[in-house]
Amino acid sequence: MVNRDKVRDKIQIIKNNVRKLEAIRENNIDEFLENPLMPDASIRMLQVSI
Numbered sequence: 001m002v003n004r005d006k007v008r009d010k011i012q013i014i015k016n017n018v019r020k021l022e023a024i025r026e027n028n029i030d031e032f033l034e035n036p037l038m039p040d041a042s043i044r045m046l047q048v049s050i
Helices: 004-027 029-034 038-049
Strands: none
């Protein structure tokens, strides 16, 4: 059986992580793209949250 509270919590965590990544990207797009680890770290952060 699916626990709706856990699913809701997980979705909220993912949304928060996406907001954080968007804020980083918008404020520091040049720094974000210059650092070769940032895109991979961002993807990994979302994978872990899922």
